Amino acid sequence: MIEGLIAAFWDLMSGPSPFYLLLGTVIGLVVGVLPGLGGGGAMALLIPFTFGMEASHAIAFLMAVGVSSGIGGQVTSILVSIPGDPPNAATVIDGYAMTKLGRAKEALSAATFGSMFGATIGLLLMLAVLPFARELVLAFSYPEFFMIAVLGLVMISKLTGDSTHKGLISAGFGLMIAFIGLDPVSGNQRFTFGNLYLWDGIDIVPPLIGLFAGAELLQLYSSRSNQSLAAHLDDKSTIWGGFRATIRNWWLVLRTSLLGFGIGLVPGVGGTLAAFLAYGHAAKTSKNKAQFGKGAVEGVIAPETANDADKGGGLLPTLAFGIPAGVIMAVLLSGLILHGVPAGPNLLRGDLHIVYVLVVASFLPRMLAGAIVLALGTKSGVLTRIRGDILAATIAVITLLSVFALRSEPLDVGLTLLFGYIGHAMVKYGFSRITFLIGLVLGGLVEQTYHQTMTTFGPSGFVERPFALSILIAAIVILFAPALTRLVRRPFAAARAARDSKAAERERVMRP
Amino acid sequence: MHVKSSQVRAPLDRGRVGFDLLLVVFIGTLVISATQLRPQAALVPLIIGVPTLAGLLIRTVLDLCRWGKDHRLSEAGEELDASLDPETIASASLADIARAARAEVEADEQAPTDPAEIRRQRFFSLWVLAFVVVAGFASTFLPGILGFHTYYVPCAFVALIVIFRVIRLSWVKTIAISAGVVGLLYFLLAILLEVRL
Numbered sequence: 001m002i003e004g005l006i007a008a009f010w011d012l013m014s015g016p017s018p019f020y021l022l023l024g025t026v027i028g029l030v031v032g033v034l035p036g037l038g039g040g041g042a043m044a045l046l047i048p049f050t051f052g053m054e055a056s057h058a059i060a061f062l063m064a065v066g067v068s069s070g071i072g073g074q075v076t077s078i079l080v081s082i083p084g085d086p087p088n089a090a091t092v093i094d095g096y097a098m099t100k101l102g103r104a105k106e107a108l109s110a111a112t113f114g115s116m117f118g119a120t121i122g123l124l125l126m127l128a129v130l131p132f133a134r135e136l137v138l139a140f141s142y143p144e145f146f147m148i149a150v151l152g153l154v155m156i157s158k159l160t161g162d163s164t165h166k167g168l169i170s171a172g173f174g175l176m177i178a179f180i181g182l183d184p185v186s187g188n189q190r191f192t193f194g195n196l197y198l199w200d201g202i203d204i205v206p207p208l209i210g211l212f213a214g215a216e217l218l219q220l221y222s223s224r225s226n227q228s229l230a231a232h233l234d235d236k237s238t239i240w241g242g243f244r245a246t247i248r249n250w251w252l253v254l255r256t257s258l259l260g261f262g263i264g265l266v267p268g269v270g271g272t273l274a275a276f277l278a279y280g281h282a283a284k285t286s287k288n289k290a291q292f293g294k295g296a297v298e299g300v301i302a303p304e305t306a307n308d309a310d311k312g313g314g315l316l317p318t319l320a321f322g323i324p325a326g327v328i329m330a331v332l333l334s335g336l337i338l339h340g341v342p343a344g345p346n347l348l349r350g351d352l353h354i355v356y357v358l359v360v361a362s363f364l365p366r367m368l369a370g371a372i373v374l375a376l377g378t379k380s381g382v383l384t385r386i387r388g389d390i391l392a393a394t395i396a397v398i399t400l401l402s403v404f405a406l407r408s409e410p411l412d413v414g415l416t417l418l419f420g421y422i423g424h425a426m427v428k429y430g431f432s433r434i435t436f437l438i439g440l441v442l443g444g445l446v447e448q449t450y451h452q453t454m455t456t457f458g459p460s461g462f463v464e465r466p467f468a469l470s471i472l473i474a475a476i477v478i479l480f481a482p483a484l485t486r487l488v489r490r491p492f493a494a495a496r497a498a499r500d501s502k503a504a505e506r507e508r509v510m511r512p
Numbered sequence: 513m514h515v516k517s518s519q520v521r522a523p524l525d526r527g528r529v530g531f532d533l534l535l536v537v538f539i540g541t542l543v544i545s546a547t548q549l550r551p552q553a554a555l556v557p558l559i560i561g562v563p564t565l566a567g568l569l570i571r572t573v574l575d576l577c578r579w580g581k582d583h584r585l586s587e588a589g590e591e592l593d594a595s596l597d598p599e600t601i602a603s604a605s606l607a608d609i610a611r612a613a614r615a616e617v618e619a620d621e622q623a624p625t626d627p628a629e630i631r632r633q634r635f636f637s638l639w640v641l642a643f644v645v646v647a648g649f650a651s652t653f654l655p656g657i658l659g660f661h662t663y664y665v666p667c668a669f670v671a672l673i674v675i676f677r678v679i680r681l682s683w684v685k686t687i688a689i690s691a692g693v694v695g696l697l698y699f700l701l702a703i704l705l706e707v708r709l
Binding site (some may be wrong): 166168175222242273390392393402405410413417424429451 | 538544550564570637679
């Protein structure tokens with residue numbers, strides 16, 4: 001493993017790769033600072049520009065954008081009380097309070113070091129668990145892969161969007177789009193309606209960019225008024241103070257890293273949940289409970305540590321099972337597929353070089369982004385003055401031209417625009433975009449493994465193999481557990497309500 | 513901290529029902545088309561498509577009957593703001609924190625309600641549509657101009673000038689940024705990557 005990591009490190013230090021990492025880090029920081037454009041959206045926008053790069057360098061570049069956006073997001077949370085990304089929301093409470101107290105540098109430094117330590121612990125835990133995940137994947141066959149895909153779609157449907165109902169519809173919509181093109185069994189045309197453009201199926205780039213960047217660009221364009229808030233610049237604290245506070249709270253850093261890693265393993269809201277849970281945990285266990293909300297440094301360290309440790313956890317289901325834990329991982333997975341890297345179970349079966357590249361690429365840019373934020377200090381607030389409307393218009397033109405440049409196909413540009421509108425409508429009406437994308441990505445795997453199972457094992461293959469059966473049961477439990485729990489609790493709740501009303505009646509009668 | 517999932521009936525939202533119907537038509541077309549395929553090719557699309565279509569029909573009926581949850585954070589968002597209080601977060605249950613985290617993600621994606629913001633979004637949508645349609649049609653049906661093979665670069669330049677003027681950027685900045693962006697793109701795509709633009 002160590003040799004693998006060293007080889008990956010040297011791979012990323014060769015040729016133009018360090019430049020890509022630096023560029024990705026800077027872009028990630030800027031988009032993290034801008035409310036409206038998240039790390040996932042920025043990664044989607046940049047995918048067309050990675051086609052000329054070597055696969056490992058392209059993946060590292062995308063990863064750099066994704067991981068640095070979190071650190072950019074903490075800057076606005078602390079300096080201007082606007083979270084760059086949802087996972088930075090919990091940092092606002094004490095981070096901004098510290099800024100108002102003239103301790104912005106300390107807050108920025110504590111959040112940055114918390115992020116760095118969290119990311120390091122999260123990645124180390126991921127590397128520790130990876131061999132076991134690999135063993136598990138090697139024991140899997142077609143039925144298990146089919147069930148894993150189903151489980152992933154069920155979990156993400158449950159945890160994102162308005163309701164499970166809409167989540168499942170989004171998954172079905174994505175899967176149906178994935179079935180357009182040549183049928184993998186007979187090689188006949190399917191859902192092409194005689195159109196040559198659809199023969200190869202829907203290329204993943206237009207939906208990816210349209211869905212994730214379209215709605216974000218609209219928001220970025222319309223949110224101009226939010227950009228120019230100034231930070232409290234009468235700052236008496238130091239970067240060193242934040243570092244010392246992080247080291248002093250090493251036990252909190254460790255606990256919240258473990259929490260973040262654990263949450264990261266579960267597909268869904270991931271980083272945001274991890275950050276809120278870590279904040280609650282810190283507020284509950286701190287000796288300075290009264291300080292929380294008024295500028296407690298633990299209230300900055302805990303959510304940022306958990307939020308970054310979560311990315312280490314999120315890499316595991318993405319790499320091992322091809323089930324992304326969040327938007328950033330979903331776009332990363334699409335990037336892997338586009339660059340011909342066998343994402344999902346096949347990735348761990350073969351050469352692990354790309355896995356180590358991903359680990360190194362999610363570590364180095366974080367350190368680099370942290371160093372940039374620490375070097376800029378409170379001056380990083382300047383980034384919030386970039387006008388969203390100018391940026392949105394520029395990005396839109398750049399993106400559409402680069403989509404056209406990929407295949408010189410005007411219909412790709414039209415399709416990107418169409419998916420942009422669809423993505424906007426999905427956001428507006430509560431359908432999960434990430435579930436749709438995962439359906440689109442997993443569509444081929446679902447169909448292929450279904451037919452392979454039927455041919456190799458017959459229909460019993462889905463229920464006779466213990467792993468496949470366990471995953472199926474897990475999917476059913478996750479899907480129906482809330483309804484079953486309500487069903488089981490109902491008689492007890494009714495009995496309790498009857499008992500309470502009887503007691504109230506008795507008390508009323510007894511009262512003179 | 514407690515983020516209620518409001519069970520109140522929302523007023524009929526034509527856009528929501530319209531989107532449901534569009535999805536019904538799209539998935540319905542694919543399902544009907546799948547019935548005409550060979551059994552092996554149609555099997556998986558039908559396994560997925562039929563329940564999706566059924567789910568969509570139920571969703572459409574629910575939205576038509578105004579039984580849908582009024583989910584977009586009118587209430588949940590307010591409660592989340594109130595919940596950004598350390599004491600409530602510390603004492604909240606896992607389920608409540610999970611709901612708040614989900615609400616935070618939804619709030620980030622929430623569509624604007626301010627009329628000025630909606631107008632700006634509409635304008636931006638139309639501006640992008642105009643760029644794509646004009647550049648696409650001109651590139652397909654007209655011969656190249658000014659040494660370009662397609663109309664994408666000239667249209668990008670014009671489109672940027674239009675939008676920068678609409679957002680009241682000065683002429684100097686408008687021309688400078690538009691020319692800079694288009695020039696950089698041309699250098700990257702046409703000269704370095706040798707794409708026929």
